[in-house]
Amino acid sequence: MKADNCSIWDLYNGAKQYVVPLFQRSYVWSSEQWETLWGDIMDQYHLSAGKNRNEIPSRFLGPVVVVREREKNLDKFTIIDGQQRIITISIILAVIRAFAKEKHHEELYEQVNDFLKNRPKSGEGRYIVIPTQADKETLYNIFDECYVFSQDSLILECFDFFWQKIDSIPDLCLVTLQEILTENFCVVYIELTQDENPNQVFESLNYRGVPLEESDLIRNFFFIRLDSKEIAIAQYEQFWKPMEERLVYSEESISDFLRIYCMKNGSVVRKGQIFEEIKRRYEQATPDEILALLRDLERFSSYYTMLVAPQQMSVTDSESLTIQKILVRLRLLGQHEIYPFLLDCFAWSDTTRAGSSLLSRGELKVLLEITEGYLIRRAVCRRKSHDYEKIFANLCSFYVEGNAPVRPFDLVTYLQSLSGPGSYPKNGEFEDNLRNGWLYHEKSTNAFLWAILLALEDFFASERNEKGKTDPGIKSDTHTISWYIHEIHRLRIEHIMPVSLSPWWREHLGSEWQEVHHDYLHRLGNLTLTHADNPAIADASFDEKREWYIHDGLFMNQFTKSLRIWKKFQIDQRSQIFSAFCMKIWPDITTHKEIQSGTGTGDIPDKIDPLIADNSSDGHCFRTGEIPKGYKPTCIIIRGTRVPVRYWYQVLEVTINAAYENEPVKFHRIVRKYQHYFSTDTKAYRSQVGVYSYHSRFGRYQVRDMCLDIIRTIGWNENEWCLLCS
Numbered sequence: 001m002k003a004d005n006c007s008i009w010d011l012y013n014g015a016k017q018y019v020v021p022l023f024q025r026s027y028v029w030s031s032e033q034w035e036t037l038w039g040d041i042m043d044q045y046h047l048s049a050g051k052n053r054n055e056i057p058s059r060f061l062g063p064v065v066v067v068r069e070r071e072k073n074l075d076k077f078t079i080i081d082g083q084q085r086i087i088t089i090s091i092i093l094a095v096i097r098a099f100a101k102e103k104h105h106e107e108l109y110e111q112v113n114d115f116l117k118n119r120p121k122s123g124e125g126r127y128i129v130i131p132t133q134a135d136k137e138t139l140y141n142i143f144d145e146c147y148v149f150s151q152d153s154l155i156l157e158c159f160d161f162f163w164q165k166i167d168s169i170p171d172l173c174l175v176t177l178q179e180i181l182t183e184n185f186c187v188v189y190i191e192l193t194q195d196e197n198p199n200q201v202f203e204s205l206n207y208r209g210v211p212l213e214e215s216d217l218i219r220n221f222f223f224i225r226l227d228s229k230e231i232a233i234a235q236y237e238q239f240w241k242p243m244e245e246r247l248v249y250s251e252e253s254i255s256d257f258l259r260i261y262c263m264k265n266g267s268v269v270r271k272g273q274i275f276e277e278i279k280r281r282y283e284q285a286t287p288d289e290i291l292a293l294l295r296d297l298e299r300f301s302s303y304y305t306m307l308v309a310p311q312q313m314s315v316t317d318s319e320s321l322t323i324q325k326i327l328v329r330l331r332l333l334g335q336h337e338i339y340p341f342l343l344d345c346f347a348w349s350d351t352t353r354a355g356s357s358l359l360s361r362g363e364l365k366v367l368l369e370i371t372e373g374y375l376i377r378r379a380v381c382r383r384k385s386h387d388y389e390k391i392f393a394n395l396c397s398f399y400v401e402g403n404a405p406v407r408p409f410d411l412v413t414y415l416q417s418l419s420g421p422g423s424y425p426k427n428g429e430f431e432d433n434l435r436n437g438w439l440y441h442e443k444s445t446n447a448f449l450w451a452i453l454l455a456l457e458d459f460f461a462s463e464r465n466e467k468g469k470t471d472p473g474i475k476s477d478t479h480t481i482s483w484y485i486h487e488i489h490r491l492r493i494e495h496i497m498p499v500s501l502s503p504w505w506r507e508h509l510g511s512e513w514q515e516v517h518h519d520y521l522h523r524l525g526n527l528t529l530t531h532a533d534n535p536a537i538a539d540a541s542f543d544e545k546r547e548w549y550i551h552d553g554l555f556m557n558q559f560t561k562s563l564r565i566w567k568k569f570q571i572d573q574r575s576q577i578f579s580a581f582c583m584k585i586w587p588d589i590t591t592h593k594e595i596q597s598g599t600g601t602g603d604i605p606d607k608i609d610p611l612i613a614d615n616s617s618d619g620h621c622f623r624t625g626e627i628p629k630g631y632k633p634t635c636i637i638i639r640g641t642r643v644p645v646r647y648w649y650q651v652l653e654v655t656i657n658a659a660y661e662n663e664p665v666k667f668h669r670i671v672r673k674y675q676h677y678f679s680t681d682t683k684a685y686r687s688q689v690g691v692y693s694y695h696s697r698f699g700r701y702q703v704r705d706m707c708l709d710i711i712r713t714i715g716w717n718e719n720e721w722c723l724l725c726s
Helices: 008-012 031-047 083-102 106-116 132-141 153-165 175-184 198-207 214-223 229-249 253-265 273-282 287-308 318-331 337-346 361-380 388-400 409-417 427-436 447-467 483-490 503-509 513-520 536-539 541-550 555-560 568-585 648-662 667-673 702-711
Strands: 001-009 016-019 059-069 077-079 184-193 491-495 527-531 633-637 641-644 687-689 693-694 721-725
Touching: 001 214, 001 273, 001 687, 008 083, 008 175, 008 273, 031 059, 031 083, 031 153, 031 175, 031 447, 031 536, 077 083, 083 106, 083 132, 083 153, 083 175, 106 175, 132 184, 153 427, 175 184, 214 229, 214 253, 214 273, 214 287, 214 667, 229 253, 229 287, 253 287, 253 337, 287 318, 287 337, 318 447, 337 361, 337 388, 361 409, 361 427, 361 447, 361 503, 388 409, 427 568, 447 527, 447 555, 447 568, 483 491, 491 536, 503 513, 513 568, 527 541, 527 555, 536 541, 541 555, 568 702, 633 648, 648 667, 648 687, 648 702, 667 702, 702 721
Parallel strands: 016 077, 059 184
Antiparallel strands: 001 184, 059 077, 491 527, 633 641, 633 721, 687 693
């Protein structure tokens, strides 16, 4: 390896060519880097006024690392690092050349043209810089002075940027500008010898802070292992480039996809470890195995696109429409931990592979419904999601190793086998939280609430369409196939009884307005979707809201058209109705009508991670499991102390009082964690502890979950807390 200071003049002068290898990323510099470079150029330009060129200190642009290739009559170099700088400088020179031609500076024009093109070479040999495949057309058009472009790109934006900068300075001396750029700017020029491995240099540059994506390293790793450059280019065009374009269009990172791909066999790969995992798996792979892998990556990227951009999915029948809608909701939930499993599901159901699929389209739909139901039920019941990666990795590893698809019956069997933190919420807990829980949370995306309300609206629309009924005010095209895609950005979640109560609402709710507002504001019955084009309606009276809802085109809001009041009873009634429909949309997995006669392996994985298992069991203690309807709390046992109780709010009060009395220093953790439920205004809520009042009126499952979480928050073992009921 040899390193020298090299001016831009030295870098470009003579018959030479710089080739950006296939494994490098496309041109990625943007206005931030262009502004910085132009500022440096202008600083040097102003310093040169009235001074000798030798008196001006040089500006350093960074390193350029190349490997020399042998070619007759042409010094050819592969760029390992520095393509962004070289391409940007080339574009600036092309802009200077264009202005020189316009102002008839023939000598300057010819001089700059020699920096950009070799003479009398033909074909690609005539260009000084050969960019990546994606950038060739635009950059070659600039070099050839053909300013007609078929598509937008960062290279074109760069050309326009520097064109505008130069055009905005009428008295700018083009000759001085060119001399400043080529003589006063320099790079550290590093040329590797033939026995040095450019792949290792490429990797080491990334580790030393050059901002490369892991996907850039992986692309290099794959293509450098193919038999020839010609094969690499052909495979890039056929497999890697379509994958890149597909994922860029969906605004997803290739690195994220590669991580999910590596996890579909049950592995857990952390962010930042993808390249190391790829190296470990494929270090000894043959060129033929790499080719097979590239084909597999391209195929799985099409499945991944359906997960991250379901609007691109082809909808041909009712089943594919249902699948698309579920994918839209799963995308809203943002639980990427389930994606490796879903990639496998799409692969099993792909009919284009060998002419048949291992999994029917109907089975795929049911798998998605069960998975969505699992996530929704757990979110409503406020179960933590940190185990999902492990839960679904276990599922992938168990079934993928057997080389057989997961069928709905298999998924149900697996989910039923989970206990403790990863368990599937039963109907009683799900319904109780739907009816009595606070489903809206401030300073949150409320992703699961969005999914619930969208699913409800779609369910009502489907039911109405099946019965052939229409309502005045409901537009016939409101619920088209693309309704979710085109309408979701026009909607907002709204509280029917508003967050801020006007004098009208206080009078309307009556003497108990404070209690009703605190207890019912964020419940499902008080939440709805409406169009976002009239935000002023949010705090309006119920009479005004009702008129708006009748004509907003949403089925869920037709419930209000016959009402004249909106109080505690109406909110509770709507919560009950909506929760009943949610139970239909996401039924208990044991009662799902489409798996009752299903078949599968029926085997429960015998190796479930101990973090997922529940170690606590007590025959008479309702610390876990279902609390039957009609059961009332009778006693709380905390660290051996028995405290009789009669109501669910007393269960929470006893637990909070015990935490406050025994762990006063740690109690602030609870207040901070449940800040929306605590207030320093002692009149805000009925329940009191120390200087706080707090909200304690919740359903039975919410109370139990909060109590156990409080016990864990102050550092106690949850086995020291027990709930007795009868």
